[in-house]
């Protein structure tokens with residue numbers, strides 16, 4: 001795999017809230033419950049062909065089929081159905097933006113209709129799309145318009161909006177999947193039923209420990225794990241953290257070459273990777289022998 005596979009992420013529905021079990025390396029994400037192919041189509045690379053090899057052997061695969069053009073999004077949705085995906089997810093189109101809830105719903109409805117048998121997830125990520133329609137508003141009556149609507153991936157720090165999504169839809173059995181890894185514990189308290197995020201590809205074990213502590217109602221321990229995760233994320237954010245840096249860390253931890261990012265992204269610097277590696281080790285995310293001997297078993 002020389003090109004980016006997007007970001008692999010996983011979740012499991014409530015009551016067990018989880019990212020990849022048993023390991024924190026990308027290589028060991030071969031058995032997550034769900035793989036989300038989070039990539040927009042780019043010229044010459046159909047995300048579905050990239051996702052297919054990753055999807056083999058997984059229990060569930062939800063494929064992101066959002067695109068700037070409705071037609072392209074519909075074609076991707078149809079292809080996702082043809083290759084046996086378990087669901088589709090869609091972000092808001094972000095070049096020509098929908099400016100009201102109804103317009104956004106109409107766009108999503110047309111995409112969902114192209115794969116009428118597949119559960120449909122709205123992927124709310126306003127920082128990247130610039131579409132700031134509140135998720136809580138969007139969810140109001142959404143199943144009347146999109147009968148396959150199954151849930152939401154919520155990648156925003158607005159916990160008021162997130163909490164109200166949960167609170168106003170308690171009867172609906174929706175999946176509420178949180179996407180801000182450094183705030184997951186807060187979202188769990190609000191009622192998140194799962195998590196999808198980039199750092200679970202390499203901070204999975206610590207995150208699972210946090211989830212287990214939360215399920216045991218040991219909030220103090222869960223908070224310790226969340227703080228530890230925050231220490232790492234805070235550290236890399238200060239260095240400049242994005243998709244390229246995620247690829248670099250995933251390569252470092254898994255040993256799987258993720259390849260260079262495409263322009264306009266720039267490859268992560270050697271200094272970044274060295275600093276991230278040192279930080280992972282100092283916070284006990286990796287043991288000192290993990291990377292040297294090729295063993296991917298991370299320390300607890």
Ligand SMILES: CC(=O)N[C@@H]([C@@H](O)[C@H](O)[C@H](O)CO)[C@@H](O)CC(=O)C(=O)O
Nearest residue numbers: 007038155179180181182196197198199
């Ligand atoms: C803005 C962003 O990239 N958010 C990430 C988080 O996992 C994020 O990397 C993490 O919380 C660290 O800030 C995910 O929610 C989104 C994501 O992984 C994706 O769409 O590929």
